[in-house]
Amino acid sequence: MHMADALLSPVVGGSMLAASVVVAAYSIKKTQNELDEKKIPLMGVIGAFVFAAQMINFAIPGTGSSGHIGGGMLLAILLGPYAGFLTMASILMIQALFFGDGGLLAYGSNVFNLGFFTCFVAYPLIYKWFTRKGISPKRIFWGTLISVVIGLQLGAFSLVLETLLSGKTELPFVTFLLLMQPIHLVIGIVEGLITAGVVAFVWRERPEILEKTSAGLPLGKVSMKKVLTGLSIAVVVIGGGLSWFASTDPDGLEWSVEKTGGTTELEASSSIHNVLADIQSKITFLPDYGFKTSESDNEVKATAQIEEVWPAVNTGTSVSGIVGGALTLVLAGLTGLIISLSKKRKEKATL
Amino acid sequence: MSNIKSSLYNLRVLDDLARKETSIHLVHPLTKLLTTVVFLTVVLSFGRYEIVGLLPFFFYPIVIITVAEIPLGPILKRVLLAMPFIIGIGIFNPVFDQQTMSAFGLIFSKGWVTFLSILIKSCVCVGASLLLIATTGMDSLAAALRMLKVPKIFVLQLLLTYRYIYVLIEEISHMMLAYSLRAPRQRGIHPRVWGSFVGQLILRTFDRAQRIYDSMALRNFNGEYHTGKIDKNCWKDMVYLFGWCLFFIIARTNNLPMLIGSFITKVVN
């Protein structure tokens, strides 16, 4: 499942993007050093293959429904983790741009959820462990199935965390988790079975493809450590830096709050995002444009009683809000209409 | 089946749109990319209870759509198709946040407010991403990535993936058609052939990759990807970028609809 822009805060989105960039940079360095240039067209075409294969419907016996593949683990097994990760990153880029699956700001988070956990956690730790003594149909089956399931579980867990840290939904942590993990378990088992079948077929027909990949990749502890260290540094620096910025200067992005007259009275709350000092939730603001009922009220500045981000609402502000909102939309629509009308007129004039 | 065809159709539509030559299309790809990123960041920086303040941000997609002469239909359809997940997650807001607020006689649930806020954000964000590609095109966007110092190897691979999606989707839709014609009343590929159905295609794809590599090598490719000259930003692009950014900042720091609204109500009174 793709993370969507609308569920993310810029801080979380930015941190995840930074983390993904670190992993991608490391993978690029690895692919450039270790692999021959033959792999470049292969990565490109296999990426296109996975993209297209995601659209195949696989009948799930006994349910009348169908499933499909995500492809992260398949890529890791066919190309190795580094090339697999990069290929997944291009697939997700095209999906975000052309299909609105995920989004540009959620791009980093999707690459991380769907690429990192499969290629750099599940693949080396589970698939490689199962096949450490050579490849056999049975080892392929269990290795693939379990690594796909675990990879997806981690990805789903990460998605839940990112959503909660962003603080855009009201879903309690445990509820969200209980919702996402079982769904992804089912998805994971189906995808795992399909992937296992595919890998087994490739191994039977062209064993050299899998043997080359697994032989060419000495995924030593050192390199994994490097990836993880680089990664955690990036997350801490970016995430921490931004949060600090957010908490000292209550807002990198919402600096206007105090200027506009609202006071940032923060109430400590037990919800995770507040504990982690996420900017948005702290200082969401609705400026207080009072409903001017009389001359004397002219200077009225309602005090912003921010009670867990909920501003005091009086009838005045709501009416202004609704009137203004409607006008804004009408204005936006009119702008569009005027532009297209003037365009048409121009076209006629040139004809 | 229909899913595959519609994806191909969607890619084609966006690719066609990107080949228009309106004033928006002529803006430098890097400028458009940066503008889109700023737009997304600003929109997503709004808190979860914000609705009215978000409305001015509809100006951006509407202006792009009209100036770039993008038909509304395909974009709107894609925006809606990206919705189910958002709705699936967002619908829990009204369930878990049943506190109410009242405004001029009506009672609103906070949960619905946050839900609506998420929907609006999702609409404009997905729309902005789609509009970026519809006014820029994959090759220009790749050039923008190069200017951002994204390594050549990744950009080349991204372009190759985009290029061969068309070939492979065709290939898969032929396979699915051939399969479904001989397996009526099946909702998808039967488990017995899961492995071989996809596996066959993988093997063919590996062979194709080999041929592509050969054809690259015959033209002296040795791992280095040489792009042509990439156009530089000009002052017009700067104006475009800063113009929009100024608007985003103003709309972010001031609740424009609220200002308009209070002005109007003041006049009325």
Add this chain to the structure above:
Amino acid sequence: MSYHMLEVRELNFDYPDGYEAIKNISFTIRRGESVGIIGANGAGKSTLLMLLMGVLFPKNGQVLVDEVAVSKKTLPMIRQQMGMVFQDPDDQLFMTTVYDDVAFGPRNYLLSEQEVNQRVTKALELVGISHLKDRAPFRLSGGEKRAAAIASVLSMEPDILIMDEPTSALDPKSRRRLISLLNSFEHTKIITSHDLDTIVETCSRTIVIKAGEIVAEGKTVEILTNEELLDHCGLEMPLSLQNCSICGSEKDFFTEKTKYSTTNTYGIQTIERDCRVSLVEN
């Protein structure tokens, strides 16, 4: 400048699984000559082309291009001299615009962008698709794709053009256009095809391969009218040289020979006219 543009000396090649794909093949091709290489599926045509281009290296024997032996060292030079057009243009057009595809080779030779532009423009003009330069390869028709693939090779300014099945999957009009395009080139040409009518119209000389060996070599018209030889090699006489299927009239190819080697299209038109007459009479 040598008289022999391409010389193949006692070429042998085995695949890793031990399959002997090419057995003792030798031939020479003169500058400016057009040679067809024909043979049934699996005869070894594609392997031979790969050996010529230095994608594969022979077990023993040699390929000399303009008297330079093909080896790992000479490859960059050799590949500039020989351009190969693949059977499936989708394998050759891998960039997102036709222009970038045609520019791919010249850019890899590190030419200045100005020179690249000149070469691309010239190559596109030569195949008549200048108007398609900004289009994406996946949006082209079959014939346009083929033309773009040829342009992507022409921009390298090769002396020898090697074509693998150039007319496969083309509709009749596109095929006709391609054939006249090929005939307009002054390059040395090597063309493999199952479409023997294409060979008749484009090649003056033909080499027949069967199971990795050369079984016949000679003037195209002589080879392609030798029914026994063709049958033996899993091939069939090209339609344009067969007895008319409607009126059954026999063609004396050897009196037509001059016509075929000079104005092929004209020869075919006369056959058609004869048939129409006989249909009316019947």
